[in-house]
Amino acid sequence: MKRALMMNTKDNVATALEDFDKRTLVSVILPSQEVLKEVTTKQAVPFGHKLATIGIKRGDKVIKYGEVIGNASQDIEHGDYVHVHNVKSNRMQMPEIWYREEE
């Protein structure tokens, strides 16, 4: 089964250790390799990106490494792809555009 790594048991997201298609059954493991649970992806999640292991309400904390990495900017369901589209930093917002290419 495809695997996603959860760094700390307090976390509500896990990181994809390979590319996941939509509706993939994923086993969520801890750094000790112990299997914690299984989650089915609601969207595709690329390698290195995150999925929610439980539902996160809009405004609630998103937790990785046992620490807050930002807050949900919309409701997130378990198995949802979690990234800049549904999480906002509590500290510094990234500019909309990194580099403007010539049209």
Added chain:
Amino acid sequence: MKFYGYERPDGSVGIRNILLVMAAADCSEPVARMIAEGIDGAFAVTQHYGCIPGQMIANTLIGVGENPNVAAVLLVEMGCEGMPAHALGKMIKRSGKPVEWISIQELGGTHNAVIKGKQILKEMSEKVFGLKRKEFDVSKLVVGVKCGGSDTSSGLAGNPAVGVLSDMLVDAGGAVIMMEPIEAVGAEEPLAARALNEEVKKKIYKMIGDEEKRWSVPGAQMEFMCKGNVEGGLTTIEEKSLGAIHKSGNRTIVDVLENTDRRLEKVPKGGGVYLQDGTHMEPMAMSFMAAAGAQMVIFVTGCGGTFGHAIVPFIKVTGNPETYLRMPYDMDINAGTIITGEESVDSVGRRIFEEVIKVASGKATLGETLGYDNFSVFRTDPRLEALLNLNK
């Protein structure tokens, strides 16, 4: 644990034997390059902030000259700089190593300066290359840890593995320097929890808070995370920071090294983990760490990185198995085995430690084999510091 290095007159130990040709400003850089060209072990470096670059740049250049990997220094000036070669040279000379300086204007131009410079360098070279490596304890090592081109593999694999190395090095009496002022935003609490005392804790919050202010000035769109970070799965600065700090391991943070116009604080004798104020931008951060006494840097990358440093060799570690497969001749250590489940974090950390000992004893890193000799320096803008009231 022992390694083989070069003893310097001030008691520090170098892991390379570099003849440094340092142009005081970029106007004398071409002559410095001509002097160094064709001479074994010689590197020409300079700074690009003009000839009145300010004290922070002077501090860095002096520190780099004093770095134990540098066996001897030849300074080159045009002759009319605000920061003249002799001023830098006199400071570097305190380390007891051979230091000389020349002025292009005084010597009568390019031709004479190059002839004179090469003559001095040849004499230095004869002295320096007679030196033999001797056995030293690992406690003489100061290793910088830095990440760049991060993706999520850095926080999951590369940085935790380097964290194991940091712990091993500190336990053996060595020192670790981490310079990530902005990539600590959101990771203050876990760092502060490791502070030696209340004073160090305050310094940690101040260093990170000041950097946050510099990068979030209202009205200025500042890019503090690169496109590769976000494409690699990093969502916020907090996530990036919490992953980045892993590379400093778990041991006590004994101090925050000041790096301002006032002074560039070096790693004092004695091991432990030090945070150094400065910049997250890689080649510039390497120069700061070199100036603080680091002989080597461990560089963790997710996306990959092909550069080096003229003074400090660096071991490149990637936690991304795909990056290792794509760039095997640039990445010294594959920590992607953690992601694929083939190897534990501890096991990769021990491999990095073994590599540190080998590189300290003379083994060339892949970057050195490829001839990477980047050198750049950084300064905070004194006007911004004053406007934000940070220069207290």
